[in-house]
Every structure is written in structure tokens, then in C-alpha cells.
Amino acid sequence: KAGVTQTPRYLIKTRGQQVTLSCSPISGHRSVSWYQQTPGQGLQFLFEYFSETQRNKGNFPGRFSGRQFSNSRSEMNVSTLELGDSALYLCASRPAGTGGIGEKLFFGSGTQLSVL
């Protein structure tokens, strides 16, 4: 079974631009979460989607948005990029609805975003 796939692997943008990141979860997984990882902050929760609905959201500005499609693939968009948005963006999927250890996350390799 293929793992979580994130594209692109690396991205370089300039301030003020917008960016869209893509995530394909493991087949059969209905929940997709997004995290921002920086050296000092660790993994910061952005949002979680299940069956095309956002179920939870972290403390990020409205410039960060996402969506999930009917095939469970998800996209994350960041508008009006700032230097501080430079980070590794990780996507994680899980089967959902199983509870307990079934809540463990399967991560993609991430998209490394650099904002110049």
C-alpha cells in the first residue's frame, strides 16, 4: 500500500505570493491533517479534514486554508506569503473512526517551503 504522498517536495516563493501544497493520503484513509514544522516550534497543528469537512483548526491566521476532495486528497493554500512561513509542511493521514491506536498518524515526507 502506498504511503502518504506530498507534492512538491521543495518550493521557493517570494513574499506576497501564494502557494498550494498537495497531499494524497493512504488509500482508505479518510482523515487528513496538516502541520507546520519549524526548528524551534516543533509540529504546529494547522487543520484536520474528514469527509471533505474541516473538523478542527489550529491557531493560524486566515491566510492558511485548506480543503479536502471526495477522494480524500487534500490541498493547503497559503496566501500573501511572509518570511515566517518558511517551514516544512507535513501532511498526515489516518483511517478515522477507529479510535484508540487507530488514531495514529501516517506522515508524508513534507513540502519544504522557503519564502524569500
Added chain:
Amino acid sequence: GQNIDQPTEMTATEGAIVQINCTYQTSGFNGLFWYQQHAGEAPTFLSYNVLDGLEEKGRFSSFLSRSKGYSYLLLKELQMKDSASYLCAVRVGTGGFKTIFGAGTRLFVKA
């Protein structure tokens, strides 16, 4: 608010035992996870605790005390390949769950 604390860095010797502690203050606790992340790679699942006590899986064990908001990850017979970051994470919420992470503990295993 939600808060998870763990040491920033630890160093241990190959073949030794190391314990990585994690304390948390969260609401709606629904389980604690440990993940391992090698540099430049994705985090991978190590262990899960939802009830108090010790869970053992090979060289790795994880302990949870819900009343104290405390967990630890125990790594035995350390190997060089265990050099990585170890992330403590808590599943929180009622209705709308989310998994929040500590900043991670970087473990250096020396020969």
C-alpha cells in the same frame, strides 16, 4: 491552553538505556503517542498509551500516568540508528479531535 513539555536534547552512549520524559497539560485527553523522526524524514509512529501503565514493544517502552500528566519513552540497548528526534503527542478534544505535539527531544547516541 494546551501545553506539552519535553527536554530539547539528550545524549546517551551506545548500548545504554535512556528515558525521555514528557509532561502535558491538556483538556479532553484521548491518548498519548510517541513518534520518531530522523533528520530530513517524516515522523513515524512508535507507541501509544491511553491507560496508565507501561507498554513494551521490543527495545522501546512507553509509560503513562494520566493523573500526573506524565509520560516517558524508554529506549534500551541504544544503537547509533536511534539518533533522532522523539516527539510526544497528545490526542485532545471532544467531538472535534486534534493531535498536538511537543517540540521534540533530539537524542544523540555516541559510540
